[in-house]
Amino acid sequence: MSFEVPVVDIAPYVTGVGDRSATAAAMDAACRTVGFVQVVGHGVPRTASDGLAAAMDAFFGLPAHAKAAVRTPPEVNRGYSPPKSESLSLSLGVASATRMNDFFEAFNVGASQETYPGSPGLPLPDYAPNTWPDVPGFQDAVDTWFGEAARVARTLTRVFADALDLPADFFDAITGHSLDVLRMNNYALPPGTVDLDGELTGMGEHTDYGIVTVLWADQVPGLQVLGADGGWHDVSPVDGALLVNLGDVTARLTNERWTSTLHRVKPPVVDGTIRRRRSAAFFHDGDVDAVISVLPSCVGPGEEPRYLPVTVGEHVAAKLRGSRAGVVNTAAERDAARVLAARG
């Protein structure tokens, strides 16, 4: 069965010119069926993604001890995360045989208390300050990308509001001090450091946690998305597109009219070496204290809400306890069942 990630042009929402209703309808169709979208017309200049990629290359190319200097405790979702220190499948309650064995390394930055001066008293560690490595130009390039990705994410929530027939400012009420995190991922291990015969997981299967994720990825294969047919499908972005996927908060809001699609990363091994792959996921999760309840308009006649209300903070914390601290998340039965039903 052929599997395609639909391309949606959001230019009418970025430039103010063009047919917004066609964009919203295309978004609704993509979110109902696949839950992953290739977004074009986003207006992010090529210099911003080139700058991000160069900054990531410079950081991940540092010796291990220099990267370890910007490590943080598991409960602080900032700084460096070395290979095999996380296990994404534990975020949805699936204990993998290779516990804490995802081989990606990552560097995380996020919105801090200072990002939102109008919302005093935001809790730590959710809005923790960033730690920056001593790499010339790194912070500038990453800050530039963070700003562009945040703009795209907020534009997408405007498209979502129209696609779901909600007031245009619906998402503004739950994203005034959104938990936003950029995770830069590097999938590479030096030759000889891994047993290439074992089950190798770049990043274990998971759903993202929040409202929407804006994902920049290079075109090296490895990202796989679980289709409605129960199979895993390779996905890489067309030139200039950003991948966009929905997180659990949106699945909850919409009572799964739109899904938070399961995905994982398995980069190819060529001549006994993992082919290096890079990505950067911007997570737009919503306000830590926003209560997420199923939208009445998404519950059809004779249907029931599939989820109880939860705050964004409670939901994200349970997920992170799984992925970063190794505590199996038992509150994600619906997601875990989907993984176990998948083939391969």
Ligand SMILES: O=C(O)CCC(=O)C(=O)O
């Ligand atoms: O590397 C990728 O393409 C996906 C990364 C991802 O799913 C994540 O960081 O949540």
Ligand SMILES: [Fe+2]
């Ligand atoms: Fe993800």
